Amino acid sequence: MSFCGECGKKFNLLEKKYKTRDLRSLCSNCYEKYCLESKIEEERKELEKLQMVGVTGFITRLGDFNPMVRRGAAYGLGKLNDRRAVEPLIEALKDKDNYVVINAAKSLGNIGDIRALNVLRKLSKRGNIHYKIREEAEQAVKKLKQVKFQGMATIVDADIKDMSWQNFEDKICELLDAVPRDSRTADMGLDGVTKEGIPIQIKQSEKIGRPVVDKFCHAVRRYFSNSDRKKRGIIVAFSFTNGAYEEIERARREDNLDINLVTVEELLIK
Numbered sequence: 079m080s081f082c083g084e085c086g087k088k089f090n091l092l093e094k095k096y097k098t099r100d101l102r103s104l105c106s107n108c109y110e111k112y113c114l115e116s117k118i119e120e121e122r123k124e125l126e127k128l129q130m131v132g133v134t135g136f137i138t139r140l141g142d143f144n145p146m147v148r149r150g151a152a153y154g155l156g157k158l159n160d161r162r163a164v165e166p167l168i169e170a171l172k173d174k175d176n177y178v179v180i181n182a183a184k185s186l187g188n189i190g191d192i193r194a195l196n197v198l199r200k201l202s203k204r205g206n207i208h209y210k211i212r213e214e215a216e217q218a219v220k221k222l223k224q225v226k227f228q229g230m231a232t233i234v235d236a237d238i239k240d241m242s243w244q245n246f247e248d249k250i251c252e253l254l255d256a257v258p259r260d261s262r263t264a265d266m267g268l269d270g271v272t273k274e275g276i277p278i279q280i281k282q283s284e285k286i287g288r289p290v291v292d293k294f295c296h297a298v299r300r301y302f303s304n305s306d307r308k309k310r311g312i313i314v315a316f317s318f319t320n321g322a323y324e325e326i327e328r329a330r331r332e333d334n335l336d337i338n339l340v341t342v343e344e345l346l347i348k
């Protein structure tokens with residue numbers, strides 16, 4: 079006579095018993111639960127170990143001379159799921175070790191930050207690489223597209239042109255991964271700054287023309303006035319006039335300003 083080590087149910091003669099790692103016999107129901115829970119437990123333990131190294135620890139390890147260490151770092155960063163790892167992982171896609179690249183691609187898919195979308199897409203289309211890299215990049219692109227579509231869905235749901243100005247601005251900042259304006263940038267007539275430090279201007283209207291671009295160029299110059307970084311800026315709107323495009327060409331040529339005009343549509347589909 080024997081009983082399930084978990085729920086205490088009596089086994090009937092033909093019933094199959096399942097052994098746990100600590101050698102208890104369980105009924106099939108309890109064993110199923112046990113497997114699920116031990117998997118969760120293992121994952122929790124793994125995460126705990128990874129957290130001890132930490133995001134910055136793994137980012138440092140991405141530069142290790144030993145490919146095994148770099149592979150582990152690229153893997154660990156995906157599990158920690160922290161956006162600080164996005165740029166270093168994008169860099170790791172250039173690693174000469176195939177398995178570092180494979181892990182980095184997978185991790186970028188897990189983290190789900192759309193900054194990685196374009197570079198992964200390019201990677202997934204390259205011919206002269208290990209097929210597993212291509213496969214992993216394709217998977218990651220699928221995941222990131224989904225993230226993008228979700229972002230799009232909320233914006234389309236809200237009917238973008240009828241959105242309140244504030245919601246529109248927040249949404250665009252989110253899509254650009256930018257910090258919305260604070261008192262300092264607002265004073266300069268800017269609507270936000272991307273994580274890379276590029277000032278942006280957001281217009282919820284069509285046919286943005288030369289005067290807006292001209293004003294923005296002044297704001298960008300002011301923004302970078304105490305810095306020797308390249309002067310760049312982004313204007314987002316529904317559409318731009320030819321005059322606007324001519325103006326940014328002129329600014330590029332004569333003032334060494336790199337201004338990008340981005341339509342909302344491009345931002346959503348890119």
Ligand SMILES: [Zn+2]
Pocket residue numbers: 082083084085086087104105106107108109
């Ligand atoms: Zn049981």
